[in-house]
Amino acid sequence: xxxLTRDDVxxxxxxxxxxxxxxxxxxxxxxxxxxxxxxxxxxxxxxNGLEPTNQVTGLTNVMRKDEVVDYGYAPKELLKNVPxxxxxxxxxxxxxx
Amino acid sequence: xxxxxxxxxxxxxxxxxxxxxxxxxELVEKSLKTIENKREYDAIIVAxxxxxxxRADEIDAAVQRGDTVGALAGVPFIAKDNMLVFGSDTTAxxxxxxxxxxxxxxxxxxxxxxxxxxxxxxxxxxxxxxGASTENSDFFxxxxxxxxxxxxxxxxxxxxxxxxxxxxxxxxxxxTGGSIRQPASFSGCVGYKPTYGLVSRSGVVAMASSxxxxxxxxxxxxxxxxxxxxxxxxxxxxxxxISRDTSSYTKLDSVVARKKIGVVKEYMGEGxxxxxKAVIESTIQKLKDAGADVQEVSLPSLPxxxxxxxxxxxxxxxxxxxxxxxxxxxxxxxxxxDMDESxxxxxxxxFGREAKRRIMIGTYVLSSGxxxxxxxxxxxxxxxxxxxxxxxxxxxxxxxxxxxxxxxFKIGENANDPLQMYLADVMTVGASLAxxxxxxxxxxxxxxxxxxxxxxxxxxxxxxxxxxAKNTQELLK
Numbered sequence: 001x002x003x004l005t006r007d008d009v010x011x012x013x014x015x016x017x018x019x020x021x022x023x024x025x026x027x028x029x030x031x032x033x034x035x036x037x038x039x040x041x042x043x044x045x046x047x048n049g050l051e052p053t054n055q056v057t058g059l060t061n062v063m064r065k066d067e068v069v070d071y072g073y074a075p076k077e078l079l080k081n082v083p084x085x086x087x088x089x090x091x092x093x094x095x096x097x
Numbered sequence: 098x099x100x101x102x103x104x105x106x107x108x109x110x111x112x113x114x115x116x117x118x119x120x121x122x123e124l125v126e127k128s129l130k131t132i133e134n135k136r137e138y139d140a141i142i143v144a145x146x147x148x149x150x151x152r153a154d155e156i157d158a159a160v161q162r163g164d165t166v167g168a169l170a171g172v173p174f175i176a177k178d179n180m181l182v183f184g185s186d187t188t189a190x191x192x193x194x195x196x197x198x199x200x201x202x203x204x205x206x207x208x209x210x211x212x213x214x215x216x217x218x219x220x221x222x223x224x225x226x227x228g229a230s231t232e233n234s235d236f237f238x239x240x241x242x243x244x245x246x247x248x249x250x251x252x253x254x255x256x257x258x259x260x261x262x263x264x265x266x267x268x269x270x271x272x273t274g275g276s277i278r279q280p281a282s283f284s285g286c287v288g289y290k291p292t293y294g295l296v297s298r299s300g301v302v303a304m305a306s307s308x309x310x311x312x313x314x315x316x317x318x319x320x321x322x323x324x325x326x327x328x329x330x331x332x333x334x335x336x337x338x339i340s341r342d343t344s345s346y347t348k349l350d351s352v353v354a355r356k357k358i359g360v361v362k363e364y365m366g367e368g369x370x371x372x373x374k375a376v377i378e379s380t381i382q383k384l385k386d387a388g389a390d391v392q393e394v395s396l397p398s399l400p401x402x403x404x405x406x407x408x409x410x411x412x413x414x415x416x417x418x419x420x421x422x423x424x425x426x427x428x429x430x431x432x433x434x435d436m437d438e439s440x441x442x443x444x445x446x447x448f449g450r451e452a453k454r455r456i457m458i459g460t461y462v463l464s465s466g467x468x469x470x471x472x473x474x475x476x477x478x479x480x481x482x483x484x485x486x487x488x489x490x491x492x493x494x495x496x497x498x499x500x501x502x503x504x505x506f507k508i509g510e511n512a513n514d515p516l517q518m519y520l521a522d523v524m525t526v527g528a529s530l531a532x533x534x535x536x537x538x539x540x541x542x543x544x545x546x547x548x549x550x551x552x553x554x555x556x557x558x559x560x561x562x563x564x565x566a567k568n569t570q571e572l573l574k
Contacts, residue, residue: 004461012457015464016415017422017437019445020453028457034516035458039404042474045481052476053483055337056307056532057294057556062336069333071201078200081426092424093436 003033103127104266107172107320108347111213114171117160121153121171121215128173128217128265138240140249140258141175144218148184149173152215169327170213175259175268178219179226179302180311182206189302190234191224193421193428193447203300204335205269205311205328212327217265220255224449225418226276226304228252229521232512233451240508242284243546247505250280250521253314257284260314267324268314273304274406275500275525277312281537282500282549287566288314289321292556293532294339296325297332305413306337308529318538318567322347325559342560349564353387353572356494356565359394364498364524364551376541376548377499383572384497394493396485399527401478406526407519408462408475415459418452454515479530486531486555495565496553499524500537504546524551534559536566540573 004012009029013020020028075088084091104110113119132144156171176182179189181199188194206216223233231239231254239254241247242261249258253270257280260268270277272290281288289312296311303309313324329341360381365374385391423429423443430442448456462471489496502523511518528535533556540550552569554562 009457012460012464016419016456016460017440017444018448018453018456019438019441024450024453028454031454031515032458032461035407035454035519036461038516039408039471039475042401042404042408042478043470045398045401045474045478047474047477047481050477050480050484052473053479054307054476056483056530057292057337057339059294059337059339064333064336073200080200081197083424083426083429083431090425093433093439095436 004029004036102263102316103131104263106317107169107266107323110266111168111170111172114156114213115160115166119171121156122150124171125149125153125173125215125217131262131264132218135262135264138242138245138258138262139237140220140239140255140262140264141218142178142188142190142221142236142255143185145182145184145216149215149217152210156213167212168323169209172214173217173265174209174214175218175220175256175265176206176216177222177253177256177268177270179222179271180206180269181300182216182219184216185219187219187302189225190222190236191449191452192235195428197426199300201300204297204332206300208328220253220259220268222255223252223451225302225452226252226271226273227414227451227455229275229279229518230506230511231255232508233449235449238508241505244505246507247546248283248508250283250501250505252276252280253288254280254284256314257281257286257288260286260316267320270312270314271301271304272310272312272529273308274410274529275522277314278500278525278535278537278549278551279521281314282547283505285539285547286314286316287318287321287539287570288312288537289325289563290528290535291325291329291559292339292534294337295341295559296328297335297338299332299334303417305410306417307409307413308532318563318570319347322349322563325563339557346560346563349560349567351568352561352564353384353389353568357390357392357492358384358495358497359392359489359493361399361496361498362393362395363399368502368523369499370503372543373499373501373503373548376543377550380540380550380569380573381497384569387572392493394489394496396482396489396527398478398482398485402482402527402530403519403523405475405478405482405530406522408471409479411455411459412463412472413459414455415463418448418456421447423447451515482527483531486533490555494554494561498551500549500551501525504543504548528553532556534562536562538566538569538573
C-alpha cells in the first residue's frame with residue numbers, strides 16, 4: 001500500500017482528535033509508513049477457512065444481573081478528578097449551536 | 098548487585114510477621130530506606146510512605162491482638178504505576194494522567210492488601226505501558242541495575258529494576274506483549290505472565306484489552322507462585338476473568354524428568370544474538386542432563402506474530418485511549434474556545450509521542466476501507482497462530498526459547514526508531530496473542546548483563562508452568 005502523506009496523517013489526527021504540530025506531521029508520516037509497510041507482510045498469508053479470533057479463552061457473553069450494586073463510593077469521591085463539575089455532574093463546553 | 102537479598106522468601110517473611118518475630122513496620126521501613134538509597138536508578142515514581150507505614154502499624158497491632166493476618170502479612174511490594182492504588186497519584190507515567198487520584202483500587206491490589214501485603218511505592222513504566230525500555234515514560238528513564246547506561250527493559254522496567262535492586266520482595270507488572278517477561282530478562286529476575294484472564298484487570302489502566310494481563314516480578318519462582326496464588330480468581334468487575342485452580346498455585350511438582358519440552362525453532366534462528374543463544378543452549382543442556390525430554394518444535398506462523406501484534410494492539414490502544422478526552426479526568430486544556438478544541442488540545446498536549454503514534458496507527462487500521470485488510474486479517478492470522486500453538490501442545494507439554502533477542506540495549510540506542518524498538522518484543526508477543534502463560538527465568542549472564550529463558554505452557558496450565566520454572570531455576574543455581 002501507498003506511503004502515508006501529510007494529508008493522510010492530518011486526517012488520522014483529526015479522526016483521533018489529536019492536535020499535532022508540523023514537526024509531528026513530518027515525523028509521523030515517515031514512521032507510520034514504515035510500521036504499516038512492516039505489518040503488510042500479513043497480506044500474503046493464506047488464511048482460507050479460518051475465522052478471526054476475538055477472544056482467546058473461549059468466553060462468550062458474560063452476563064450479570066441488571067441491578068444496582070452498592071460499592072460504597074460517594075459520587076463526590078468518584079468525581080474528584082473531573083476538571084469541572086456542577087451539582088455532582090460533569091460540566092463540559094457547549095456542544096451544539 | 099548480585100549479592101544476597103535482604104529479603105527472606107515471601108512465605109517465610111509473612112510467617113515471621115504472623116508469629117510476631119518480625120514487625121511489618123521494620124519491613125516497610127527497610128523497603129522505604131532502600132528506595133531512598135537507590136533513587137539514582139529512577140525505578141520509582143513515588144513512594145507511598147504515609148499509607149504504607151499506617152498499614153504496617155495496623156498489621157502489627159492485629160498480630161499483637163492475636164487476630165489472624167493474611168498469607169502475605171507485612172510483605173512490602175511495589176506496583177507498576179498503571180494500577181490504581183490509594184495513597185498517591187496513579188499516572189501510568191503519562192502527563193495526561195498527572196495528578197489523577199484513584200477513587201478505587203485495582204482488584205489485584207485489593208487482594209494483596211486483604212492478604213496483608215503493603216504497597217510501598219509505584220514503579221516507572223513506558224507511558225501507558227507502550228514500550229520496551231521505559232524510555233517512553235513521560236517522566237524519566239529507569240536505569241538497568243547492572244549498567245546505568247542501559248535500559249531495564251519495559252514496559253514494566255521500574256518493577257523489574259525494583260526487584261533486582263532489592264527495593265521490595267516483589268513487584269507487580271502488566272504484560273501486553275512481553276512487558277513483564279522482557280524487563281525481567283533485561284534486568285535479571287523472574288517475571289510471570291499468567292494465562293489471559295487469570296488475574297482481574299479491574300483498576301488497571303487499559304492498553305490492549307485482548308492481551309493485557311497482571312503478574313508478579315520476583316527473585317524466585319516460589320515467590321511468584323505465592324503472589325499469584327493471592328491475586329488470581331474471577332471478579333465481577335472484570336468480565337474477562339477466568340476461574341482459578343481450586344488448589345494452591347504454590348504446590349509445585351518436580352516435572353523435568355517427566356514432561357516434554359519443545360524448543361521453538363523460530364526463536365533460535367535469525368535475529369537471536371549469539372551470546373543469548375549460547376546461554377539458552379547451555380540451559381537446554383542442563384535440562385537434558387536432568388533427564389528432560391527436549392525436542393525441537395516449529396510454529397511456522399510465529400515470525401508473523403509481531404506484525405499481528407502491531408496491528409491489533411494499536412487498534413485496541415486507540416479505542417482504550419479515547420477515554421482521555423480532557424473532560425472527565427486527566428489533563429484538560431483550559432483555554433479551548435469550544436468542545437472540539439478542548440478534545441484535540443487536551444489529547445494533543447497530554448499524550449506523549451508513542452501514545453499518539455499508536456493511536457494513529459490504530460485509527461488507520463480500524464478505519465473504513467482498511468479494516469478488513471489490516472484488523473480482520475490480523476485477527477485471522479492470530480487464529481492460525483493459536484492453532485499452531487494448540488497442535489504443538491499436543492506433542493509437548495512446554496515450550497522453551499529466549500525471552501528477548503538481545504541483552505539490555507543502551508539508553509537512546511532505539512529511541513528514534515520505533516520499529517527497531519518493537520523488535521524487542523519479537524519473542525514474547527506470540528504467547529500474548531495466544532493467551533498462554535509464559536515466564537522469564539534468569540538463565541545466565543553475558544558480558545555482565547542478564548539473559549533470560551522463556552518457558553511457556555498451554556492455557557490454564559499455570560501451576561505446571563510454575564513447576565517447570567522452579568525446577569529450571571534450581572538447576573541453574
